[in-house]
Amino acid sequence: MELTKENILTLLEEVKDPEIPVLSLVDLGVITGVDISEEGHVTVNMTPTFAGCPAMDYMKKDVERILEKHGITNHTVTMTFDKPWDSNKLTEKGRQHLKEFGLAPPPKYDLILDLDILEHVKCPYCDSENTDLRTPFGPTLCRSMHYCNDCRQMFEQFKPL
Amino acid sequence: MNELAIKDLLYKLADDQLILGHRNSEWTGFGPILEEDIAFSSMAQDKIGHSLAFYTLLQELGEADPDTVAFTRNANQFHNSQLVELPNGEYDFSLIRHFLYDNAEIIRFEMLSQSSYEPIAKVATKLKGEVKYHVLHANTWIKNLGTSTEEAILRLQASLNEAIPYALGMFEPSQYEQELIEAGVYAGEEAVKVEWLKRIQAVIEKTDLKLPDLNTIEPKFGGRHGEHTEHLQPLLDEMAEVFKIDPTAEW
Numbered sequence: 214m215e216l217t218k219e220n221i222l223t224l225l226e227e228v229k230d231p232e233i234p235v236l237s238l239v240d241l242g243v244i245t246g247v248d249i250s251e252e253g254h255v256t257v258n259m260t261p262t263f264a265g266c267p268a269m270d271y272m273k274k275d276v277e278r279i280l281e282k283h284g285i286t287n288h289t290v291t292m293t294f295d296k297p298w299d300s301n302k303l304t305e306k307g308r309q310h311l312k313e314f315g316l317a318p319p320p321k322y323d324l325i326l327d328l329d330i331l332e333h334v335k336c337p338y339c340d341s342e343n344t345d346l347r348t349p350f351g352p353t354l355c356r357s358m359h360y361c362n363d364c365r366q367m368f369e370q371f372k373p374l
Numbered sequence: 375m376n377e378l379a380i381k382d383l384l385y386k387l388a389d390d391q392l393i394l395g396h397r398n399s400e401w402t403g404f405g406p407i408l409e410e411d412i413a414f415s416s417m418a419q420d421k422i423g424h425s426l427a428f429y430t431l432l433q434e435l436g437e438a439d440p441d442t443v444a445f446t447r448n449a450n451q452f453h454n455s456q457l458v459e460l461p462n463g464e465y466d467f468s469l470i471r472h473f474l475y476d477n478a479e480i481i482r483f484e485m486l487s488q489s490s491y492e493p494i495a496k497v498a499t500k501l502k503g504e505v506k507y508h509v510l511h512a513n514t515w516i517k518n519l520g521t522s523t524e525e526a527i528l529r530l531q532a533s534l535n536e537a538i539p540y541a542l543g544m545f546e547p548s549q550y551e552q553e554l555i556e557a558g559v560y561a562g563e564e565a566v567k568v569e570w571l572k573r574i575q576a577v578i579e580k581t582d583l584k585l586p587d588l589n590t591i592e593p594k595f596g597g598r599h600g601e602h603t604e605h606l607q608p609l610l611d612e613m614a615e616v617f618k619i620d621p622t623a624e625w
Binding site for chain 2: 260261263264265266267294295297298299326328331347348349350351352354358372374
């Protein structure tokens with residue numbers, strides 16, 4: 214395999230969020246940079262979704278494991294806040310995977326996030342917007358909990374940030 | 375820029391969050407309803423993550439690694455405000471403290487996201503989005519409970535009166551205040567306090583609670599230079615209990 218940024222990103226598609234196994238780190242938007250030096254040293258920059266997310270360390274190790282599995286031993290994987298994560302960084306493919314997984318994807322927003330958008334999140338099961346926010350905190354830091362008044366189910370949303 | 379001034383700023387930011395994070399975690403398994411149990415537990419995890427981000431910046435400036443800094447200092451080496459170390463008390467007190475603290479915290483982060491010291495600006499830019507959820511949570515409950523039953527209002531008012539001198543203690547100026555302001559690193563405690571007052575008043579006005587006259591209140595200063603209540607050392611002993619069994623263990 215030729216060492217190119219595109220090829221490295223393809224390899225990293227294999228690394229999934231351990232708590233949302235349908236979502237790759239690339240689709241999650243936490244891979245913020247891939248750099249290959251002239252000597253062939255691969256640098257991957259990552260950034261946490263939520264600063265306190267206990268899965269980030271695990272994901273970083275997974276990235277190192279995948280690189281080594283493909284014979285790339287000359288690498289540095291760094292966690293940095295240089296390009297901080299926000300939920301607009303989730304790819305369209307990632308959003309679709311979240312919905313299929315039963316997690317409402319975060320709505321896209323312009324520049325300033327107004328949390329009023331949490332009030333009527335689209336239900337991932339029946340697409341109704343007749344829903345209520347139950348609590349902005351859920352089973353993991355990145356999820357809020359909602360109730361759909363139409364299909365009468367609790368559901369979770371990947372929080373906009 | 376004087377590195378001591380930056381370190382002083384980072385320590386107070388980090389220590390506030392570590393200690394309040396620990397207090398929040400004490401609600402795990404004890405919340406009055408499941409959602410609140412989860413909320414305080416989630417905020418605990420966020421705040422400890424935020425403290426880690428600032429301890430990491432300190433490490434880059436030559437301080438010890440985050441675990442050593444968090445688990446091996448004594449109370450008189452901590453720079454947190456006394457507000458965050460007070461015991462949780464009943465839910466009303468924890469809620470009032472959370473409201474008073476997080477409304478200040480988000481302003482700090484908003485201002486620090488404009489800091490001329492780039493490493494702090496980057497971290498603050500990230501964290502201000504997360505703290506939005508803490509503020510939303512606090513303000514929603516204060517508005518709901520502050521307009522509900524007589525008992526709820528009486529309890530919240532008593533907790534507000536008790537917490538307010540400590541809340542004012544959050545804005546204790548540091549010895550480097552002027553230096554940080556002039557260098558554009560931090561807008562300073564007075565600027566945070568003015569904005570904080572506006573925001574908490576806007577919420578309190580929507581309730582049956584009354585903000586005590588702040589001119590008659592003596593702020594509880596001291597935390598920022600290591601003077602603490604008798605509650606901090608037992609908290610630290612408990613927090614570090616497992617770490618101290620084997621400080622070299624890998625987790």
